[in-house]
Amino acid sequence: MLPTILDLTSLRAAYEAGKSPLDIIEIVIARRAASRDPAIFITPTPDDILRTEARALMERAPQPNSLPLWGIPFAVKDNIDVAGLPTTAACPAFSYQPEKDATVVARLRAAGAIVIGKTNLDQFATGLNGTRSPYGAPRSVFDKNYVSGGSSSGSAVTVASGLVSFALGTDTAGSGRVPAAFNNLVGIKPTPGLVPNVGVVPACRSVDVVTVFAPTVGDGVAIRRVMEGYDAADPFSRKAAPSSLPASGLRIGVLDGAEREFFGNRHVEALYDAAIERARALGATIVPFDYAPFREAAELLYNGPWVAERLAAVKDFLATNAADFDPTVRTIIEGAKAYDAVAAFEGRYKLEALRQKTGEEWEKVDVLMLPTSPTTYTVEEMMADPIVKNGHFGRYTNFVNLLDCAAIAVPAGFDASGHLPAGVTLIGPAFTDDALAPFADAMHRTLNAGMGKDRLTTIPEASRVPSADDGLVPIVVVGAHLTGMPLNHELTRPGGRHIKSCRTAPDYRLFVLPDTVPPKPGLVREPGFDGKGLEVEVWKVTPEAFGRFVQNIPAPLGIGKVTLDDGSQISGFLCEAHAIEGAREITQLGGWRAYVTGQSIRK
Structure with missing residues (x-):
């Protein structure tokens, strides 16, 4: 019998024991049909097509686990193209039929993975909460009254509820991290340009990143490695130049003084403090740092000319279909009209000045560890004040892509009543993606809070991320x-x-x-x-x-x-x-x- 959470280790063991991809697909079909959250998927892959793809995989690669992701089910945020399924970006009037897979999807399929469906999102990937969609609001797997986080809302819920092994999201302001925190998952946010965006509907093209939701750090890193690699068709694609971090004695920057803002959520603050102590116990040196220049950079993403990039992505569609936009999304995107080319250059100058200031803080630390989100809200609370409360979620996430960082979000435990989860994110300079992983994995393992909605399961040893000197x-x-x-x-x-x-x-x-x-x-x-x-x-x-x-x-x-x-x-x-x-x-x-x-x- 398969466990609730379909991590890579469990599925590979099932295949070695004689299960076939067709067997797993039947289980996924049954779980999907039994799901109690009707807002997870926008377009599920039809059952008969799933069975056909499983059989085709067995013909193409008959040996169990002969491909890196042989028979692994995954979901795709519906602003990423999957051939044969419509791309809507959570706007029915925008829907189109892509002729081919996005580069990342093509690479995952070549590695043996099977697409289960297209998932719900904050419309045009504009939001961090998951309520801005005409297809409904996916809910936290721990309490249906609470938001799941966005914009990659449906993707996170598919993994946390055991419908798939991993899911793709996108991240401009934190959309690959906040939903991970709210659903007890790992969120892998690569350095901008490491993973190509060809076939992705852009939010802010210059800083968008395709991300991975996974049960473990090891699973997420393995999936990211399949997706990554230069693609000349993406003008922002980059050739990786891996950067290292100290193997021991990692200097971890943490919030201090007035920059510690949790909007009254003492539970998340307590979990952040507990995470700091776990990091210290793992051998890290804890270093308070000045978050102010990072916060000022974060504010540029929505309160500066970068919002004009969101308009650039959909300006023609907005001109003819303004009534088809979610009202909050439309308000945000139309706000871009207040910025001109002068403002864009002034914003760029300010960002570079702030980059220099953050550089002074980076000299003190190797890695930052921040709350993934300082608080959470019910769907009702979010709908009542959608822009302000959504902004609270992005306080510690919005700067990361603007400042060209890698990040891994990991669970941080549950509140005092054992009700709702929170998370912390480890953030490093560009291309420290692999170097961040061993410590992030250790932080997750020492928490003992399970994976997704299964809070009692143990993280498999086979998914452990070895240190940089792994002997391989x-x-x-x-x-x-x-x-x-x-x-x-x-x-x-x-x-x-x-x-x-x-x-x-x-x-x-x-x-x-x-x-x-x-x-x-x-x-x-x-x-x-x-x-x-x-x-x-x-x-x-x-x-x-x-x-x-x-x-x-x-x-x-x-x-x-x-x-x-x-x-x-x-x-x-x-x-x-x-x-x-x-x-x-x-x-x-x-x-x-x-x-x-x-x-x-x-x-």
Whole structure:
């Protein structure tokens, strides 16, 4: 019998024990039908299509857990495109049928995940509370009178109630973090640009981020790694430059003095203080810091010219369909008309001045730990004062994307009556996404508050996030070992972890090796060759698995140092030069996956 919360460890164990993706889909269908919150989904994937997709996955990859997310059910916020399902952004008149998946959805599907449906949101991702939708207001899984948090409201509830293993949200002002706090979940908010936004209806295009709701930090990080990677079709996409944090003695900045604002919610304040003590017990050095410049930066997002970006995203639709907007959303977006180009530049100047001031605070600390939300409200309270009370939720979240930070939101426990949950968020400089994860995971584990609505379950040991010095060996794969390819199971079965998708340096060429089963490419470095780099993946395996892996590599392939597009060098597959004589070159295709896809289409 499956547990309430469908974490990756539990599902993978079920598959190893003989369950099939079709079995899991039937359970998900039954749970979805029994759900008591009618506002979670805008468009559920029809039952027959779910069954068809499960069967197709079993045909494509028959070996259990042979893909990183083999048979894993997930939900998608309805401002992110899923081919075959409409995108509404919670505005029926805006609805359209996307021709293809958003980049992140395509990558997750290639890794074996199955889309269960499109979830409800604050209309046009404008809000942090989850009540601004004509499809209803999803509720906290702990009390139907309370908001679920937004704008990614439905996504968080699907995970917390056990309908899916993870869900995608988006985060401009905190929408990938506040719903996590209100539903006892983890919220993974990547550094802006780490995960591409192609196929996402923008709120503020320059600072939007696709996020992950998951039961554990380990699950969320694994899913983010599948999604991330540069996409030239997104003008704000960036090539990752991972940044480290101290392995021990982490200096954690906490609120002090007048900047500690909880709007009268003493329960959340007490949980924040308890989180500080847990961090101290885990070896962190607690450092009070001045939040004022961060708060001033946060205020720019809604009380400055950045609100004009929200108008830029929907100006043509607003001009013809103003009556179709949620009244509060319309008020916020139309407020952008008060700003002109001069105000935009003045806002940019102010943000950069504040960035310098926050830099002085960053010199004191390695990481910030803030309340994810300083309070919560009932649906009735929120509807009575929607702009002010929504603003309370964003006090400690709105600055994070503007100041180019990574963040992981984790549960912080329940109030004194054991009724409602709260959360804290660990925030680091750009590209500390992986470096934040071990401490965030430790904070979650020491809390012992379960996952989602199951408050008694224990976080699986298999999802533990190892420290930076994890003893695992990185390896670059280029062909049949890529995600979704025939030999990927040689990495996944011994517990290999996908670290990132990236490209090689420009001076590599790729060839189809003749008479190889399954078909394999040959990667050769040619100094001076000026290409665009080739698609590769970086995985990590145990030293024992790496040794067995290397021992079984057939000639003319071997292991050597592969230079990546960020300049790093990692051991990976290379080919002896003599083997490519007369072989077909496919360098121009950009990678092995493009070649295999082309072959399939021709067949």
